[in-house]
Amino acid sequence: MIMSPRYAWPIGVALLIALPFVYRDPYHLHILILILIWSFAYTSWSMMGRFGLVSLGHGGFMGVGAYVTALLWNHLGLSPWIGIPIALLCAGTLALLVAYPCFRFRITGHYFALVTLALSGIVLQVITATRDWTGGSLGYTPERTKGSHIVALQFDDKTVWYLIALAVWLAGLLIWHLIDRSMARYAMEAISEDEDAAAAAGVNVTFEKLRITVISALMTALAGALYCQYQMFISPDTVSGIAVSLQMVFAVVVGGIYVALGPTVGAIITLLLAEFLRIFFGTKAVGYDNLVYGVLLVLFIIFLPKGILGSILDRLKGVPVRQTVAKKPA
Amino acid sequence: MESFLEIFDIYLLEAVVNGILLGGLLALLALGLNLIFGVIDVTWICYAELVMIGMYGMYFLVQYYGISYFLAAPVAIALVAILGALLHFLVIAPLLSGPPINQLLATGGVLFVLQSFATVAFGIDFRNLGIRLPVLAFAEMHFSYARLLAFGAALIGMVVVYLFMTRTYTGTAIRAIAQDRQIMALMGVDTKKIYLITSAVGGALAGLAACLLVLQYDVHPFVGLSFGPITFLICVLGGLGNFVGGFVAAFVFAEIISLGGLFSDLEWGYVLAFVFFIIMMFVRPGGLLARRQ
């Protein structure tokens, strides 16, 4: 019954491309587009996360991607086709600026998580502080184009957005696949096992970590820009800050951090859950969805540290889900 | 005195003093986080959210039940202390043998839970105690009593913790456990109990900070975000688990924020602090007090 992956991929992709031409319910398409964009963002996070680089700064990169693109469009009239590369450049520079000292001086684990956590907090602060330009916590809307939709990267047709999001999502998976098959993966795995040993074996630890960080940051910024272009509204809380960073980690943990499709599974589950909770509780019960989110995250980490997809795959392979590590003598 | 003040900008001096006052509070927050990290090897990302809950506790005790501030404070401190112990018992303890990053992420989940709990239970309105303490005028400078009180209480809190850590058996065990976890049992120490006590003490410090912050700031579900990140930066710069480093770094950051705030908004003060932090990582990567190799 199980199809060989060789055929599963092209068939799956073909079905996904065909979908909007057959099925056109705008609400469902909207949810699908959001799932694809966030899947891409979560996949970007896992690029680092799978190698033990737990960044809580990705909310910052996403915010830079979204806001820089929108600001350039509104204030300078720069098309997102130019604005997005500039935004990516900004996010990449920010990633380098923060990550370089971290890696150069061996800031890892808790320290790295905290530094990046502060980064996403600071990006949020900057967006709020520059409220004269960004609208602060009230949010920001790119101006509707009066000219070409293609130049402005603004489309009213959901099908177009669906195809864009699908292409970007597939590109994300392709990058994952390429890294998976490259030497960089072995280098990063060695580093996450033991930095000193990796360095002794000739791995340029700082460079390898920086490379994966910059790739991850660029992808995340792109996700932010796309989200902005699609939703035509951004606010500091939805694209930046600690909450967004944690949301990424949460989704990836739920889906599975070490599997290519894990982040996607995480995005599907979390977005559907959020949507379900939003409808279930209605607009008067703001916050309940996040409450359930948080509780689930904690439960997941305690009981299913490998995520849903990871645990299912492990079970199929016959590996126990929770391996107990024998305590070694001191 | 007059000529001294003429040379220095009076506002500058006021900002410097306010920076010191803020430093006391930040040092208190950093101490709590450092204590938890030093002993249990866990970072509570949700530390500032515990403070937020404490602030709500104070708000309801004082505003809703009409209890006087000084009676409400111990209750709020005890509440957050229990919350800290619960956090350890329910979330951290089951994860202690797992990868450290899972503990960090789990407390991230707790951050979500606490924020949304506050949103659900208390709404997103900004609330305050309605207590307006007078302003102290001294040599043409103005200092709010709230800040002075907060500074004094923060210092007292830290001295109490210091005495607890150096004078009592439990405090000594807390210091010892960070140095050699495995042999604690040979001393007759139940590490689980020490962890729980440490978590409660960490919670109590968050509670104390809450009592002091609520005098100066409005409470809302996301108030933790405005001082959480800065506390983390302080702890990293001072060296996680290094009490003295955290203390010094708190005052350095407070001065930057306060002086930065003098020229523009407070948010820019935070941004300046972050830039300073990045620069310091190049200059002193091992933390503020680390010896250079």
Added chain:
Amino acid sequence: MLELKSVDAGYGSFQALFGINLDVKAGEAVGVIGPNGAGKTTLMRVISGLIRPTRGTIAMEGTDVVATPAHLIVGLGIAHVPENRRLFPRLTVQDNLKMGAFMPQARAKFADRLEFVFDLFPRMKERRNQMAGTMSGGEQQMCAIGRALMSDPKLLLLDEPSAGLAPVVVQQVFELVKRIRSGGLTVLIVEQNVQQVLKVVDRAYLLEAGTIRASGTAVEMRESDTVKQAYLGV
């Protein structure tokens, strides 16, 4: 006082001890000798509760302690001086000693015990406010033994007290062990320095590859051919 019956123990799937039978009578000094990796340290850790035996019984003064949590074993009068001393390096000597008296029963006697330890090791009194990690190896060993004595134990477990010490200091340490046991304390000592340890103990066991190969009085062990050839270099 202490009796082990057919004890098995190990780490995870690795078994380090096989059917150990061993007893220590009140007032005795007993040695366990054997090569590196024979399971000597594991034996000590099993007695003080740091590792649970997978089989067998351990009785301290008649009560079974196999199920007793490690931190309660000290309260039964068993003090363990671990291998490599394991002081708290960034605590003062006095704070290290204070940790030895952590048990509620011991806290009440703290002043007396401190005086006792300072009498035994006057050097510790001089260095009471010094960080333990900054002392010499010999001084650290004294501090570690002192820390164990703070709990007023009935049975002292010494794990390789001579390891890593200069020969002169080794002499001093064994002199100390003699003095401690002359005060009536029961001692179980694990050592690679067979020559020295057989001078201070009444009886000894030879532990090899996790099993007890031989046992007897110190004199018998010294005369035994296996011990002579392998460990005394005769």
